[in-house]
Amino acid sequence: MSTENVRHINIIGHQNPDTDSICSALSYAWLKNGGSLMGKYEARRAGHVNRETQFVLKHFGIEPPRLCTDVSPQIKDIDIRHQPGIDAEMSVRAAWNMMRDVEIDTLCITDAEDELQGLITIKDIADANMDLFDTGVLAAANTSYHNLLETLEAELIVGDADARITEGHICIGTSPEIMEELVKPGDLVLVSNRYETQMCAIDCGAAAIVVCCGSAVPRTIVARAQEKGCAVLATPYDTYAAGRLVTTAAPVRHFMRTHDLMKFSVNTPIEDARKIMASVRHRYFPILDENGKYCGVVSRRNLLNLHRKRVILVDHNERTQAVDGLEQAEILEIIDHHRIGTLETSGPVYFRNVPVGCTATILYQMYQEQGVTPSQQIAGLLLSAILSDTLMFRSPTSTPQDEATARALAEIAGEDIPSYAEQMFEAGADLTGRDxxxxxxxxxxxxxxxxxxxxxxxxxxxxxxxxxxxxxxxxxxxxxxxxxxxxxxxxxxxxxxxxxxxxxxxxxxxxxxxxxxxxxxxxxxxxxxxxxxxxxxxxxxxxxxxxxxxxxxx
The missing domain is CATH 3.10.310.20 (DHHA2 domain)
Structure with missing residues (x-):
């Protein structure tokens, strides 16, 4: 499994986090990840880092955990369909073929940097195909000859494949008599294998002729087309089929929706997405990643396959102290030293509740049980949490186990407890610039x-x-x-x-x-x-x- 597909398990403390809440989350993540703060288990914080904790983290050179105030499911927690974006120059015909082949009714148009440009639905294509009288669509869409050649499976006999159709209408050449009045300079003319109609179209100033039915193009027609600057394409389709297909060479950018697009971020809450989806008729919606780049689509059906966020709670077990959306998350473990409160879980969880002065004391027990020695930095975090929660062993919640643990951690962290504790408490009490x-x-x-x-x-x-x-x-x-x-x-x-x-x-x-x-x-x-x-x-x-x-x- 690639690292991109690994679903993180968030280790998080209570709202308005104190030093124990932050340091215990970081220390437990380090233990769970086998000696690293990076990995499947990620420490998070449920609020602002107070000044005491800021001092601790800076002292031991550790970045604060990322903020997480809500664990309600988001778009990132469902199976997004990673449908690649298409180029704006793709023909309508190619887009329709892709929709049919991959069984999707919406395609997203992106640029080279994966920025979302627009989207096109199968309804948009159907509406375009039903507009039978729009004979100027190829010019209006500034269609490239590349698209025309691809759509008609044609061979370019005369002309430049990089050129574009910038004027004129689509005509079907039948007889010279009719064509002389019908064909205007700049038009695209579909012709049969009749020499006279081919020559007449060129002489009338056509910008391009499409010779149908796989007919060979005479050398005299080629020479005349080169002289007049008329492109010549040869297609295996008959005139009727070519006439049906030719307008679908227009690029999708001409028909795509660009205004008021219904799109979601990977961080959009599922409930918000569900309400928006219910208000519109199309099925698929573009998804933007953390950087605002297109990364796939989602449908109403995807919302049914929801992966709840997985969390481990430290230093609390009261619902009123927890992050929002907890009832929609999967609680895996609770490590705490407070009274057992109001929190309910949907199934059995690992619940470790020990009557000591600090969650960090319990975590150090777990380190010892697993035969793991914390690094100097992590020992410093655990020490700081214990000193903070027990008021340097002055609190009645402090136990001999807390004090023994703190002294062992101070040895590993290389800190003098009285001196370090005074610095830490002074930093927390500083009111400078605070409201x-x-x-x-x-x-x-x-x-x-x-x-x-x-x-x-x-x-x-x-x-x-x-x-x-x-x-x-x-x-x-x-x-x-x-x-x-x-x-x-x-x-x-x-x-x-x-x-x-x-x-x-x-x-x-x-x-x-x-x-x-x-x-x-x-x-x-x-x-x-x-x-x-x-x-x-x-x-x-x-x-x-x-x-x-x-x-x-x-």
Whole structure:
């Protein structure tokens, strides 16, 4: 199988990805591909790379994964018919023969660079053939003599095959008496083997004569044609057949559709394509590749043979945190360290959920199980994820296994944990040039419990000053964030890593009462101070969920 036909399996973390989400996707892809970030398994990201993660990737010289916010099926996920494009100069006759031979009713016209020029359908050809009175079509279409020779299977006796028909009409020569009034200078005349009609057509100023029935052309006719500048073609077809065929020598560009073409990109969602296809009558539609070049056609029938996107989820198993279109994708694996949430799969999957502080810790277990040592770069990514998720082992979610794993990875990566962690956290806390939305989305997740839906964000800071600046920036944005996310409640943690405390801000109906019930504190000016609370997963979510459940039961 060529590399072009290999269907990638996307390894992807949650929306608004944090360092663990990005680094775990990259590290698992490296393991799955046998020591390479390139291959069948591809790491993807479901949102913007925050500043902490940007620092990590730059520090270890790794490019961010490509963005993927929707795994709904696209045109690229069906069997596209790779029908080659045709040249605009191809004759209508040749196009019709091709349609018949390959059993297709639409051909796409492309240039030498595979740029789509237009398309022609069998209906367009039928309409052209039924226009019996268009005797000037060859001139109007600037038809080449090459096309004429090919269509009539003719031999060129006199003339230039590279010349074009630029004027005149098509006539059938019967007798000299009629021809003298019928034939005009520049016309194309179909003649029989009668010497008189051949000579008369030439003398009337015909641009070309077509001698039918495979008749030999006398030398005197050849000489006269050369003298008058008249092309002479000899065809094996009789006059009737030649008369039927001759107009089909016109190039397809004269009849092709060029305006408002119904075409799709390989990235067009299937649902969008299906709606458009239902609005028009023809069957086949051109497809453009990632570079906008023609690459084939697709029909309604192709939409039935759909290959769902295949994904591996890391660092989440909540539907509200996943990329769009997940219900239309095939989930192969889930590697996570969070509570088991609302996600459903269509069949059994490999699901590895371990109560540790970071997904990267689980991945390193898998490296060891397979007898694989990560490279210095990948070890650095895994280390960064663990330091980030466990707040350098200060978080209550951190386990001895996380710390032991981080120290082993630090040896491979060649990093001093305290020094490197401080650089990483400082980079993440830097507010220079950032707006409220950027800071808000740096680590934000949506959750649901029963009928209640809410979001929890968290930012981690090394100093009181940077934390206060972030609160002043993000606090006024919370109502707008709730509207944009479509969530009735927002909670946001501003965590000071050195003092091991969190300022919790909130927005939404009854959120102040929920915070009061959950943590037993009295908020002041829209902020609840939570000493010792640093973990969203272990210290914030359980009390919040309990308070929400209690209110639902009232």
């Amino acid at each position: 409220a939305e950027d800071v808000f989305r740096s680590d934000f997740k949506a959750f649901s419990r029963g009928d209640a839906k809410f979001g929890v964000g968290q930012s981690i800071y090394m100093t009181d000053k940077s934390r206060a600046a972030a609160e002043a920036l993000v606090g006024p944005f919370l109502p707008e964030a709730g509207r944009r996310e479509g969530l009735p409640m927002i909670f946001y943690m501003f965590t000071d890593m050195k003092t091991q405390s969190t300022d919790l801000m909130y927005w939404g109906s009854h959120t102040e009462e929920i915070v009061r019930d959950a943590f037993g504190v009295e908020p002041k000016d829209g902020v609840a101070v939570l000493p010792g609370v640093v973990s969203r997963k272990k210290q914030l979510l359980p009390p919040l969920l309990a308070a929400l459940q209690a209110r639902q039961g009232e």
